[in-house]
Amino acid sequence: MTVHRLAPEPGDFSYTFGVAEPALTIKPGDVVEVHTEDCFGGRVTARGQLPSEVVPFTELNPVSGPIAVAGAEPGDVLAVHFASIVPSRDYAISSLFPYFGTLSGTHETALLHAPLEEPVWWYEVDVNEWTATFRPTGGRGAPVVLPLDPMHGTVGVAPAGGEVRLVVTPSSHGGNMDTPEARAGHTLYLPVNVPGALLALGDGHARQGEGEITGTGLECAMDSVIVVDLIKGAGPLAWPRIESDTHLMSTGSIRPLEDAFRISQKDLVEWTSELAGLDLLDAYQLVSQAGLAPVANVCDPNYTMVAKLPKAVLGGAEAFGGIHARLRAAAADYLAANPKPGPRP
């Protein structure tokens, strides 16, 4: 097991997904310990600072990478297993950006309202207790202790067709999907669109509700460990997929929300049909009765939906040749040797 370390200095972060010089090149099966900055680029350092004032718009949401995977070619599928995601600091920050968030007019849902206020919430993060504490800013109500559930909001590869996309916009290449399902113990499958795939990740959230309705989670820098592998020729993969020990998940990232829903559900129906050996309409029926549909984000330039099926209904069929279980085992080996805070996923 080869273990790499990627810890970008200020100035070394990326702000787009696209073909670029790799920050690191690895082999399939390698482990990467990766440090990511928070969505503010670490620039919000003191209470009283307004993110919209201290962070240049073009430097929001930095990602660490790109990581080239040797041998990855268009048509392959990249498997990114999250072995561990641990907040780097003892605080996390959430805020309301002007004209951003589900319950605000935005640059896309363009209205004439003045922006909402821009409160900033500082959460105390305790990785030993595995909690984060919410404190109201308005002078009323009590603090609330919430369990940590760390995740990466942004994980993606270079898009197809020579496109270069801002990190903030999720699409078929992954990117800023902002789903809590990108948590430790889960495997994310991404399309390989260019040689080397060019994986990058960032935007850690100590936790986040479904929908990320304020537009921010508990934003924090992360020390994460990923195991990256390649499934040769298993693609092309139309949209990112996720696997946990118990569920298969398809994603769709687009506007409007019903199209994100349709894309994710259609992909899950097709995946189910293939794995369970069912006719397409039988798979449609099975997903219709057994599936879950948690919202990921309704705040980014594209919205993300997740379609989710219990693996128990698949009669033992394994996705992508059972790679999730193998990566899970590799992660367990790594973690046995390198213990990290947090519940063993």
Place this chain on the structure above:
Amino acid sequence: MTVHRLAPEPGDFSYTFGVAEPALTIKPGDVVEVHTEDCFGGRVTARGQLPSEVVPFTELNPVSGPIAVAGAEPGDVLAVHFASIVPSRDYAISSLFPYFGTLSGTHETALLHAPLEEPVWWYEVDVNEWTATFRPTGGRGAPVVLPLDPMHGTVGVAPAGGEVRLVVTPSSHGGNMDTPEARAGHTLYLPVNVPGALLALGDGHARQGEGEITGTGLECAMDSVIVVDLIKGAGPLAWPRIESDTHLMSTGSIRPLEDAFRISQKDLVEWTSELAGLDLLDAYQLVSQAGLAPVANVCDPNYTMVAKLPKAVLGGAEAFGGIHARLRAAAADYLAANPKPGPRP
């Protein structure tokens, strides 16, 4: 505890929500044992029948009721606690209606495609084992045994403003919301828009995935028990809400899906603000980090989203004066005396 029984004969079902002669009048706190027909009006009785041929369009989705609640006045809130929902027959039916369902062109998303095929799935329902068995219709793949999770797809009251709405269209009066959260052990809160409220329900599903993507769940007649109560002056309630032992839920039923999402989230933020004594933006933040957002339906003339918050974050505050716990206890008393199949919720 007064127990009523409502078991409509063919011809006695309702097909609209609106002011109409009550089928039953009850007092707040009464129990109603209610029989509901399946969404096909019980007309699909043999394999080989096509629902689109044997069920007149105007007789889809019959509801039992309306039930008038003595003393209910506009501005009150109606609490409907589902004590028990048990399939009446040993089968349930699911099918694809032409131009209906998430992954089909519809009368609203009007396209030029020919309709999808109309397969019909017969599920064997076993209320002792509490399972339903899916059998593929296409000749490939294996049967799948699924746990029962019975619910009512359609529960609503007379709309405001003198409107009369088809049962199939969910809106602020409730109706065909098709959420699995309308299950036994949960309490549904509905606005009272007219004297007596005029509650009606039907469209039982032995289970249903989130989104009801084929447009049908495991459709079956139900023998249900509800406890109905009134919270005087607690309204007006803009949209239906739901409470379980562990969660508060707000709903929104409209198109497009992002507006259903916005409505449900805004209502939950306002409810949280009120219960936890938080400023509105603090409540927005708390819901953003702790909330869940399961899809209800993306197939009906209006789509339904659910916004869901763990009650644990509310510091012990109780919704509507703790009525859920009282109705839960009343239901337990009833069920102790009148045991029903299914796990004790």
Place this chain on the structure above:
Amino acid sequence: MTVHRLAPEPGDFSYTFGVAEPALTIKPGDVVEVHTEDCFGGRVTARGQLPSEVVPFTELNPVSGPIAVAGAEPGDVLAVHFASIVPSRDYAISSLFPYFGTLSGTHETALLHAPLEEPVWWYEVDVNEWTATFRPTGGRGAPVVLPLDPMHGTVGVAPAGGEVRLVVTPSSHGGNMDTPEARAGHTLYLPVNVPGALLALGDGHARQGEGEITGTGLECAMDSVIVVDLIKGAGPLAWPRIESDTHLMSTGSIRPLEDAFRISQKDLVEWTSELAGLDLLDAYQLVSQAGLAPVANVCDPNYTMVAKLPKAVLGGAEAFGGIHARLRAAAADYLAANPKPGPRP
């Protein structure tokens, strides 16, 4: 030519479309001189009044009617020709209702913003010059003289299936479509869903831009003249249609806007196919290259789109047996005997 007069007193207006006692019964081909109130019910009578304060929400948008048409049966098509639409007063009013309008958060697009301000614009209406004068309320900029182009925002019939709908919500029964195409010289085709059809109209605008983005046009009471006829057995008509001397138009009223667009375009494609004797895909092609697509409203509870085709591409085919030309001639006869202000349409 039988001429009726319908001039409701306060208290005689309707606020829903649905089965109700007719205010007037006419025969096919009859003329009706109809007085309609403005959308405020005539309650805004002095500068400085805020519509949101002086008009009860339930008394917005009164309609005159219903008018029963003898012999109308479900499956027929009702033809409503606007012979003349003339403002009744020398002023018209426009305003911003709180949480209403394209560029505002609304009750459907539910956000956390405070409402926009509620300015009220009084336009001077001169029916001799056929102009209305806009005066800025903010103290900057010059008045603008605009040509009149009077229309009825709300024209509809009783819905199908026993539904009763608020006047404010356009749907397949017509209603508050708010299209400038409901102007003098045009014929509106509506489905007959119940015996007598039960036509009602109101919500006159001295003019309105496409989209009605503030949520109000130049709202004014109207003295209008319509010729109403029946096309037996020509339906069922899925959605309202409009005919002018030069164009055929289909409408769709629903949310989201792309579904309103799809419905209107599909209906126009099918209508073109039927009239021009083209295969459906050939009609799709012809409409794609020759069609226009003006927005009607993007402010009401349902949005309305119009799909519009020059009749010149139809090779002389006539819609509904040429009834538009006959009603146009009848209107000309009436107007010759009863001259009205405004350009001869």
Place this chain on the structure above:
Amino acid sequence: MTVHRLAPEPGDFSYTFGVAEPALTIKPGDVVEVHTEDCFGGRVTARGQLPSEVVPFTELNPVSGPIAVAGAEPGDVLAVHFASIVPSRDYAISSLFPYFGTLSGTHETALLHAPLEEPVWWYEVDVNEWTATFRPTGGRGAPVVLPLDPMHGTVGVAPAGGEVRLVVTPSSHGGNMDTPEARAGHTLYLPVNVPGALLALGDGHARQGEGEITGTGLECAMDSVIVVDLIKGAGPLAWPRIESDTHLMSTGSIRPLEDAFRISQKDLVEWTSELAGLDLLDAYQLVSQAGLAPVANVCDPNYTMVAKLPKAVLGGAEAFGGIHARLRAAAADYLAANPKPGPRP
């Protein structure tokens, strides 16, 4: 007046908007005679060929360029005046791409339907008569002679933030907006996001209806003449704008359609406020009553709406210092010396 010529050979076309080596560098005020290929890259050359088979997906919609404009810097506005747009061949082609078009399931509105058929329509183009002739492919109905109204579906610049976008997706950098308003005699204003602006154009349509509902117009190669100028420091421009002799137009290109509508209307309101010296809400009111809202496309990965205001209501105010009139005059000079087919715009 310096006149350039840009006539790319096969292999010299571009398929993305982004920073790239210029094909031509010009000075502000220069004229460019530009040849563009049709959206099929000229590969459909014989009846019976299916575009989906003979055109690789990655080679759809080639654009000619990029053209660098000397001195253009971020924050400037680029003015592109269409002096003349003339079909290069005596035919134009339209077709139904699988899973493309308003009335089809698409890759975004993902459904389970089989694709619609793929008919191909060959139009005879006569630039002397200025007509194109539609011939039905289905064996029924008569040919229809339509007037030419040539336009460029795709005109754009390099996006901001280092993004590179496929030519097919319109956004704030312009691109595949597919509006008939990009016709001869009109001036298109684009943001300058990178030094040199990097203008490119293509996708000529001999004509197109509003909405481009089949997904294709009368696709043809074009010989066009543009006059390109620079308005220093007039930006940043959020979205492309268009000016004709009679109207100002704002655009919005995004999904869903209501957001494209909101963006275009808000931009027009702000532009009107600035030009007419009106408070924002007064401008909102004026646009609401005097504005038009023609659909551009509802088929591309982003939909495009146009918001349109008669210049007559602006009291003589001139956009961008009257540059449209100056470019119009320069175009007239060029055309006097170099006559082209078509009506003098």
